[in-house]
Structure formats: C-alpha cells, structure tokens
Amino acid sequence: MFVILVYDVGVKRVNKVLKKCRAYLHWVQNSVLEGDITESNYIKLKAELSKIINTKEDSVVIYTFRLPRYNSRETLGIKKGGEENIF
Template sequence: MFVILVYDVEQKSVAKALRTCRKYLYWVQNSVFEGEISEANLTKLKMELEKVINKEKDSVIIYRFRTTKYSLIEIIGIKKGGEENIL
C-alpha cells in the first residue's frame, strides 16, 4: 500500500524518529515521509516509532491509500529535508 506519514515530535526525539522512518519510507520534507510499504513493514515501523516517541506528547499521523500514489505533489517555499540531506 502507499502511505504518507507526518510526525510532530519533540526536538530530542526528532533524530531517532527520522532515522526510523527513513528505514521504511522516502523522506519527502522535514517531517513528511511517503512510500510503498507492506503491511508487515508498516507494523514494524509503527512498533519502532512507538519506542522512540513520547506517546504523551508526540504525534504521528499515517495515511494509507489503496491506489498507488497521488496525482501531483506541489511544494510552496523551500524544500526542507529530502533524500539528499543526511542528518
């Protein structure tokens, strides 16, 4: 399935959350990730994320899509993050 994941986590968890998400998804922008992922890997990703975020304060939102990908992606302003920037 295709997923879009957005996180909003405390500064101290950002590096770990980023590393975790990048193992499974393409890093689009700052806190936004996307990609094709299997059900098994999505489960693993969620379990790993739950270990690195603070569930009382942080937030992760995952959109699942049956159809493959979106029809268009537009960016206004700067392109923060993305594959080329390694933290």
C-alpha cells in the same frame, strides 16, 4: 501500500524518529515522509515508532492508500527534503 507519514515530536526524539522512518520511507520535507511499504513493514514501523515516541507529548499521523498514489505533490517555497531512500 502507499503511505504518507507526518511526525510532530519533541526535539530530543526528532533524530531517532526521522532515522527510523527513513529506514522504510522517503523523506519529503522536514517532518514528512512517503513511500511504498509492505503491510508487515508498516506494522513493524508503527511498533518501532511507538517505542521511540512519548505518547503523551508526540504525535505521528500516518495516511495509508491502497492505490493509486496521489495525483500530484506540489511544493510552495523551498524543497527541504530529498527523494533518496537510505534503506
């Protein structure tokens, strides 16, 4: 399935969260990632993120799509992220 993930977490946890997300998804913008992911990896990612974040302060929103992907992605201003997938 296709996933768009947006995180809003405390400064101390940003690096850990981004690193974990990049293991599964492509980085789009500072706090946004996207990508195709298997159901089992999706469950794994959520479990791993839940261990990192402070559930009283942080927020991670995940949109999932069966198909198709989005029709377009437009960026106004600068492009802050990349397309590469470290995994």
